[in-house]
Amino acid sequence: MANEPLERMRLDKWLWAARFFKTRSHATQAIEHGRVKLNGERVKPARDVKPGDRLEIRVGDADWTLTVRALAMQRGPAPVAQGLYEEDSAGRARREQQALERKLAASPAAAIKGRPTKRDRRRIHRFTGD
Template identity: 80%
Template sequence: MPTEKVPLDRMRLDKWLWAARFFKTRSLATQAIDNGRVKLNGERVKPARDVKPGDRLDIHLGEIDWTLTVRALAMQRGPAPVAQALYQEDPASQARRQQQASDRKLATNPAATIKGRPTKRDRRQIHRFTDE
């Protein structure tokens, strides 16, 4: 019996996050949802909750906050361009992420504040300075 491809109208939230490449595994997506880092339409939900096109997701990954709208569903995890077509990020969220990225670039290197052995970069600077 051949399997027919039926267009999806809803799917599990953890599976969608995995297919959209926000998490490397479904279990990581499930953990994030359980820990409250993912909200569906402003509410804290369970991993098995259905997501459908038009739903709004708030995702908090480390220091990065995403606010996006689900545009499509996919049963398989595909390449990055396909995954990016599954959602549309809000302009305010995109501007906030770009600002956070520029702030991280301007921040001091944490390794520079640690006393102890010099890093490989530090050694190169020392050798250039002492002409060795």
Template identity: 80%
Template sequence: MPAEKAPPDKMRLDKWLWAARFFKTRSLATQAIEHGRVKLTGERVKPAREVRPGDRLDIHTGESVWTLTVRALAMQRGPAPLAQALYEEDPDSHARRQQQARDRKLAASPAAAIKGRPTKRDRRQIHRFTGE
């Protein structure tokens, strides 16, 4: 009967971000770190930087900014409830993200509904409007 592995005391930052489900792949996590969207204790770091429980992270994903403390490490990616147990979000960060979500819901961008090229109907309306 094989002995179970003890959880590690440190791991790569890009791997932790992937396991905590902030990014869909490790390569996306690596890109975000390299572009300065992830900071460890307020400093830009490299993807191979080791993260330990108790470290503070600032993560910029899209329009959201997460400020959190690493609580645990995971060797592999698991379901969302287990991933959420890996970190504890700062209360101010949580309140700010909730406010941003409410603001987006109330004042949706008019361009958000436009996706891709105009349809034939859209093109005809554009030509009528511009007088072409």
């Protein structure tokens, strides 16, 4: 019985095993705050997930759309965890586009008005001759 493949498991435990969240409590909080949807609807952390289910996950600024391929009782290395799901190609393209936009966006320090940075101070001193 110990070697039988799993048919179902808790959603929060699967998210932890698939390495989307560092702890099960973080996975539980994300589910409760509506950042995880199972087959298009909000669910509770104890909801069972099975192979073939579709998940929409929001982790930070990244949106994941994926299909559950397998279940695992333990949290393993990243390559094993990536085998537990299959990412939607459109979702992957959208996530990569979001990452590119964040990379090309102006740094938050540039938008702040107030104290000059160390680099700005050096430029000011060089300009004023102090």
